[in-house]
Amino acid sequence: MASYLFGSSVDVDIRFEGEDARKHVDTKGEKEKPMSCPVYYDGESVTGTVAVRLRDGKKLVHDGIKVEFVGSIEMFHERGSHQEFLSLSQELAAPGEMRQASTFDYGFKNVEKMFESYQGINVKLRYYIRVTISRRMADVSQTRDIWVYSYRLPPEVNNPIKMEVGIEDALHIEFEYRSAKYHLKDVIVGKIYFLLVRIKIKHTELSIIRRETTGAPPNQYNESETVTKFEIMDGAPVRGETVPIRLFLGGFELTPTFRDVNKKFSVRYYLNLVLVDEENRRYFKQQEITLFRIPEN
Template identity: 55%
Template sequence: MSFMFKSPLDIELRLDGEDSRETVEVKTAKGRKEKLSLYKDGETVKGQVTIRTRDNKKVEHLGVRIQLLGTIETNNDGIQADDFLSLAHELASPGELKHPETFQFEFRNVEKQYESYRGTNVRLRYYLKVTVSRKSADVIREKELWVYQYQVANSKDSTAALPTTTVKMDVGIEDCLHIEFEYSKNKYSLKDVIVGRIYFLLVRLKIKHMELSLIRRETCGAAPHQMSNSETLARFEIMDGAPVRGETIPIRLFLGGFDLTPTYKDINKKFSTRTFLSLVLIDEDARRYFKQSEIILYRDE
């Protein structure tokens, strides 16, 4: 016979302005979608915690506290969690709960140095955690927040201010194929447009099909236990049929409609994510020729 443990307390955690605050829709591990309140770096996090006893019974406790935590969880040879942010307030001293009680909390001007992320083997999350300590089992309630990190595009940190700078990606097989994919810059906001063109300089293969893909590569852990996963975020058919020498194909790729994330480089020495443009050509014998080039993504307001 098994017994289900029923918590003697009900904990409600609400954020100030929660109903009117901007939200972000993110996927859960099971593929469902949930809405989380959006916060920025340096923004205050405040709200209320209401604790109610069940069945009007008195409940003794050893104290009530609330924490604001920032954690990186990696699934690399077992799930590991490392906190990079840990703030706490004591809401109540040891005592007895008889009636519903509401506690105000406020974490002022919190530095949120990383953007929230849910990937294949990595999760970077910010969350509030209320703990009612008891001699038996603690009663815990959590509420996740979502954080965006915004960057300002300027001449110092972005090639967006340099429209004349171009990037060239060559696909070549000696004496058989030479293609140049030219695009305007290598750093884009998540709402930007990739503008470019493909030149066919030499075509002696019977090219049947060509496509352009956006690929996100997530890397976590350190050698020799490092894990890397690649995910195709979008795939576009550029050409169906045989090109000829001298032909030019214009490219215009709108990034705003895809589930993209900014480029993360060695975040807290735990993980990185990079985005690549991948050009793939397929000939009549189903042989594939491809070349990848990294683009830097950032979020602007």
């Protein structure tokens, strides 16, 4: 439920049908204000009610009331820039006067929601209900967000990753991961084989990097953040040693991989293997992995 006061004369309530029974996602709205959004899926109908209440006994003269279901992409580095890739509209009331509180039903049936909701460093993809009361002086408008998840079938082909990294006559390792594609609650399983070690390694760590790309050249922005980093080996390995890797993804705030969403942004994930020697020199190898969402039990 969301209730808003326009000036001192109108109070608007936006509700989603059955929202209390839905899973919710906590996120941030305007001015970093926390908000809780009910979760919807591609193809689901979005229905509910809009209540308009008058305050102080004043009448409301308006040029019509409408409700819209909107999907938009907002680019933070382009101030005020946003693109609506989805816009459905229904009229709630024809122009006239309102002298008492009124509640209107709305319903957007079987809505195709092409993309998953996302809030990142430089971009936000959101879906929301927008109610607009048209008035001669100035329209009043309010929104309330939902959160959209998109499920994908597990890939039919999911080959293991096998790679080598080395420095001639000093270091040679092979590492492999069980697969290249993982669902968000999956486990990354792998091994590192030390075939040649002639440098003094202090420790070995593995991290997951999220890379967000927005815009297009020459105005392209890349932001990388470390989702998690943990030490998989402390001390110097010896030739022939094998180090197992087992990383549970369920404990981290991950999204699916997004590639060229509406030609606006991409979000990719990488496994970053780092070896640090006693002089704090870092040797690393990065490998992209694909993440996807499957239905939760």
